[in-house]
Amino acid sequence: MSTTSIDPAWPVIVRINGEPIAAALMNRKSFRKSIETGTPWIVHPETGRVLPWPGEPRTVSLIEASGRYELILPAGAAPDPYGVDTPSDVDPDDRSDMSDIRVPENRGIKADGIMDSLSVLIAERHRTMPEGSYTTHLFKKGLDKIRKKTGEEAIELILARDKKDLVYESADLIYHLLVLLEASGLCWSDVIGELTRRHGE
Numbered sequence: 001m002s003t004t005s006i007d008p009a010w011p012v013i014v015r016i017n018g019e020p021i022a023a024a025l026m027n028r029k030s031f032r033k034s035i036e037t038g039t040p041w042i043v044h045p046e047t048g049r050v051l052p053w054p055g056e057p058r059t060v061s062l063i064e065a066s067g068r069y070e071l072i073l074p075a076g077a078a079p080d081p082y083g084v085d086t087p088s089d090v091d092p093d094d095r096s097d098m099s100d101i102r103v104p105e106n107r108g109i110k111a112d113g114i115m116d117s118l119s120v121l122i123a124e125r126h127r128t129m130p131e132g133s134y135t136t137h138l139f140k141k142g143l144d145k146i147r148k149k150t151g152e153e154a155i156e157l158i159l160a161r162d163k164k165d166l167v168y169e170s171a172d173l174i175y176h177l178l179v180l181l182e183a184s185g186l187c188w189s190d191v192i193g194e195l196t197r198r199h200g201e
């Protein structure tokens with residue numbers, strides 16, 4: 001994402017143990033994600049990407065004021081908002097590594113439609129773990145984190161109100177569902193099999 005005039009980033013004044021630390025940036029999307037998840041999300045000043053606060057500490061308080069946000073974090077939270085927990089080149093809202101969908105050679109899998117193709121690509125990401133890929137980032141975080149992220153995407157879909165947002169959030173949820181299936185040793189064909197069983201095709 002980018003910090004365009006549609007969703008501008010504003011300063012967020014951050015305090016830990018009552019002491020102010022270096023200010024970060026937040027926009028409406030990161031503010032909403034922070035409220036929904038109970039952990040702070042901020043905007044990277046150079047890339048405009050929405051990133052979780054390093055270590056994902058629980059938010060003590062977060063309010064929206066005039067032209068700024070005010071955030072209180074618990075003791076022990078990382079004081080550097082743009083630390084190394086989530087590299088700046090990995091964007092939780094970036095699906096660019098899904099844009100070039102190809103069936104990896106010599107995998108013995110026939111990609112029949114976009115869901116199968118995406119499922120195969122995610123499996124390949126799991127196998128090779130390329131650096132800079134958001135999919136790799138999820139796999140490194142582990143199954144519990146993937147479950148949590150899938151739940152967050154489901155909430156965002158529920159909160160979507162216009163058609164464009166419904167389509168966008170549905171795509172995000174399906175992508176995270178496929179990652180969850182892969183991390184659990186399952187794949188999209190397992191879901192298709194269950195649907196086929198239920199509907200007797």
